[in-house]
Amino acid sequence: MLPAQAATMLKLQDQLNRRINPDWTRAGQRFLRAAFVEAAEALEHHGWKWWKKQTLDLPQVQMELIDILHFYLSHAIVAHDGADGASRALMADLAGGDDVLLDGKTYSLPALDIPELLELLGGLAVCGRASFKVLATTMGRCQLTWDEAFKQYVSKNVLNLFRQDHGYKEGTYIKEWNGEEDNVVLARLMAGLEAARPDFAEQLLAQLEQAYAKLK
Structure with a gap:
């Protein structure tokens, strides 16, 4: 994870949260409760029931981890008094060691399998703690790099x-662009951009604007 990528994600999370509630940082939302629920859902998609046959749904597990990332970023902004403090804390967390202490027990991250890592994410969340290090380790085990995340x-x-800026709530937004859903167009535009650029989000938004304007 590059510092510029962390800053971009924190900025976007703040913007999205403000769109929902301009005073979101003082609303007392339980972001780690949401992270706990997402960890449990990821465990369901992975499979944990020893008494029945289950099939790993890796894309869905990855999706749940991205959802946890959303809630972690929101929590970090509140816990560290803004995006700057959150960014420093995030990078320091990722640079930390591979041992995590929870409830008097030390967990060595390299020794844990995916279900155990998901349990640790959930356990930490219940205790009011977030660990970007544990999340990153879990993503790596699930074939999800930081760049892809x-x-x-x-x-x-x-x-x-x-x-939201183009009438989604009002029902005037056009979701199908010349025979393609907007998320398909987004994926194509994203593939042509360098994600390491500090203005990656702005470039992506600008290209969406250009493509959408051609529909009118």
Whole structure:
């Protein structure tokens, strides 16, 4: 994870949250409760029931991890008094060691399998704690790199903001663009951009604007 990527995600999360509630940082929302629920849902998609046959749905597990990332970012902004403090805390967390202490027990992240990592994410959340290190380790085990997670996160947020700005709530937004859904267009535009650029989100939004304007 690059510092510029962390800053971009935190900025987008703040923008999206403000669109929902301009005073969101003082609303007392339980972001880690939401992270706990997402971890449990990811565990369901992975499979954990030893008494029946289950099939791993890796894309769905990855999607739940991206959702946890959304709630972690929101929590970090509130916990560290803004995006700047949250960014520093996020990078420091990722640079930390592979041992996590919870309820008097030390967990070595390299020794844990995916269900155990998901349980740890949930356990930490119940205790009011977030660990970007544990989340990153879990993503890695689920074949999700930070670069790919960043792309998925940014694209989802940019599209959500774009929809709101173009009448999604009012019902005037056009979701199908010349025979393609907007998320398909988004994926194509995203593939042509360099995600490491500090203005990645702005470039993606600008290209969405250009493509949407051609529909009118």
